[in-house]
Amino acid sequence: MYTLLIADDERLEREALKYIIRRGTAEIGNIIEAVNGREAIEIAEKEKPDIAFLDIKMPGINxxxxxxRxxxxxxxxxxxxxxxxDTFDYAREALRLGAEDFLVKPVEDERVLELLTLLARRLREEDQEKKKLDRTLEALQGMIRAREIELSAQLATGFLDTRKLADFxxxxxxxSPRMEIAVLKVDLKSYPMRVDREKHSEVLLSRCEQLLRREAExxxxxxxxxxxxxxxxMLLVGGTEAETFFSPEIVEDLERSVQEQVSLRGTLTIEEGIRDxxxxxxxxARAVAADGGRTGISSLNIKETLLQNIERGEESNLNQAVxxxxxxxxxxxxxxxxxxxxxxxxxxxxxxLSRRFPSLELPSCARVSLRETTDEERxxxxxxxxxxxxxxxxxxxxIGHPAVRFAIDVMRQRFREELSVETIAGEAGHSPSHLSRLFxxxxxxxILDFxxxxxxxxxxxxxxxxxxxxIGQIAEAAGYRDPNYFSRVFRRETGVSPREYRLSGKSG
Structure with missing residues (x-):
């Protein structure tokens, strides 16, 4: 039900409208009143009505x-x-101001009720469109974030999947994108305290990264x-017409911010003019080589990059991964x-891979321990x-039934959404029970375990x-709206809490 504001300086007109509406429609749940234009604006700012009936001739603000306003x-x-x-001039003025319609006093019951029914339908349609747009934007942001994380995992290896970058x-x-590479080299030894743990250096580098990211955004x-x-x-992507994303003045400011806010000395260089x-x-590749051959790639990045190249499947991808x-x-x-x-x-x-493809069979060649191989054959x-x-x-x-493959594709692409077996089955063209049995x-x-x-x-x-x-942001990015429920499911699946998993991963 919707809220209606009636603004009219004549009390009898307001009472007549309220009587008609309360007797004749269930679309309006709350009616608020104003005796002039100024009061109407003040009340609307507080109550936020969905529909407003405004008398044109009111004292003060008409x-x-x-x-x-x-x-x-x-x-x-x-x-x-x-x-x-009842004149054309008033009708024209109403349309010019974006009004939906106008009512001639004394109002007719049937005309008022027809108009409210129409307006309520428009509000519902607009609300549905807004929700649909919000879901689309949320899904798009999720896709952008996922692709950014994927590309970030590749970046430190010195090569990127340019097809995925193009999709991003x-x-x-x-x-018409422009690309630049920003490289911030920091001296961890310049930190006032001793940095002797990987976790401590990770925190310092993350703070530096956030400074760069904020300036870019x-x-x-x-x-x-x-x-x-x-x-x-950091790969910078934008469509600006400026000569460079980060001017010399901004570079100096960022280096100063690293010193003042993170207590590290740092040098920021920008690779401009990237053509394609x-x-x-x-x-x-040159940036990685300039680092003296130290890639600094984490075990997680190695695993994720291997996984991506296996799924892409081209021989050149496998050679790059090796x-x-x-x-x-x-x-x-x-x-x-x-x-x-x-x-x-x-x-x-x-x-x-076994979790992602439950019926995947791994031959003996995929289970060899590299520790048992010689340098020549490794x-x-x-x-x-x-x-x-x-x-x-x-x-x-x-292999597999087309409906099962379709359901898997839906879940992989949209697991961040609130998916149900009914939704997936409906899109696959099967009943929930039939699709569950096939799956x-x-x-x-x-389906839900998958x-x-x-x-x-x-x-x-x-x-x-x-x-x-x-943890709350990660829960939402993984498709959970309730962080507490996410933590319970995570512990059930992994045996540890999300926080414990993060700490064990960083220390290991």
């Missing part, structure tokens, strides 16, 4: 001026003029952050430690392992990859 305060409010003159730019709605620039040891690498994606790839792994291993101080970490990463990778063994995983994923994608026959699990695994996997990834997000 109905025309009141309508103008009401539209400024409440653009969605439906304005109806009350007038004693399209999602941003930038038709202030200028309307989108940024994708990455890490190169004690450097922050090929040029971008060359500049990124090269990245060995650059990362060379950056670690001890060879035995590097091999142990790589075996752990591959074990987690196999586990994630690269070839890793490449063959990735091929086995890729082929297994391809076979998995080729369990194909994958040995229920959806939960997708959401928890996303939460695990965000907990380790984005320290700027708190």
């Amino acid at each position: 109905g025309v001026e009141a309508a103008r 009401l539209k400024e305060l409440l653009p969605a409010c439906k304005i109806v003029f009350l007038t004693a003159f 730019i399209t999602l941003l709605g930038i038709e 202030k200028a309307g620039i989108h940024c994708i952050p990455g890490r190169l040891d004690s450097e922050i690498l 994606f090929s040029d971008l790839e060359r500049r990124l 090269g990245m792994v060995f650059r990362w291993m060379d950056s670690l101080p001890e060879k035995d430690t590097a091999l142990d970490k790589l075996d752990e990463i591959l074990a987690v990778l196999r586990h994630d 690269e070839a063994v890793l490449r063959e392992m990735l091929r086995c995983l890729r082929d297994g994923v391809r076979r998995q994608a080729e 369990r026959q194909e994958l040995g699990t229920s 959806l939960t695994r997708l959401r928890i996997d996303e939460a695990r990834r965000l907990l380790l990859s984005d320290v700027s997000m708190n």
Whole structure:
């Protein structure tokens, strides 16, 4: 039900309208009154009516001026003029001010009720359109955020999937993008206290990253952050016509802010004039090489990048992934430690693939321990392992009932939304019970359990990859509106709380 404001200096007219409305329609749940235009504006600002009946001839601020101000305060409010003159001039004035209609006094019952029914229908339609737009925008923001995180995980490796970068730019709605690379090199030794823990340095670098991000967002620039040891690498994307995103003055200000707010000395350099994606790839590779070969890539980034390249499946993608792994291993101080970490990463990778594709069969070539291989054969063994995983994923994608594949695609693309079995089944063209039976026959699990695994996997990834997000934000990004419920589900699925998982991941 909606709120109606009646503004008329004649009490009998207000009483007559209230009598007609209360007797004849259930669309109006609350009626508020004003005796002149000024009072109408004051009351509307407080009560926020959905519909306003305004008498044109009122003392002080008349109905025309009141309508103008009401539209400024409440653009969605439906304005109806009350007038004693049935003339074209008043009708024209009503339309010019964005009014829905006008009523000639004395008003007729049937005319008032028909008009309110019409206005209520318009309000419902507009509300539905707004909700639909809000859901679309929310889904779009979720897609942008997910793609940004994905690209960020790749960035520190020195190469990007330019197709996904192009999709990201399209999602941003930038038709003629410009790209620059910002590199902030900080001296962790300049911090007043000793930085002897990875977690402490991570916090300091995150604060520096936030300074860069805030400055970029202030200028309307989108940024994708990455890490190169004690450097922050940031891809800047925008459509501005300025010569550079960060002027020399802004660069100096940012370096000063790093010193004053984070207590670190830092040097910010900008790679300008990037012509295209090929040029971008060359500049990124140069940035990684300039870091002295220390990629600073985390175990999480290694696993995520391997997963992405397995799913893309091209031989060139696998070769890139193998090269990245060995650059990362060379950056670690001890060879035995590097091999142990790589075996752990591959074990987690196999586990994630098995959860994502429940009926995936992993051949023996995908289960080899690289610690048991020689230096000469290790690269070839890793490449063959990735091929086995890729082929297994391809076979998995080729089997299954079309409705089950459709349901999986819906959940993977929209797990951040409030999905139900009924919604998924309806879009797949099956009844909930039939689709649930097909799903369990194909994958040995229920639709909701599969959806939960997708959401928890996303939460695990965000907990380790984005320290700027708190638990509530991660819960929402993973499709949970209630952080407490999210924490209970997370503990049930992983055995630990989200906070414990984040701390164990960072310390490990």
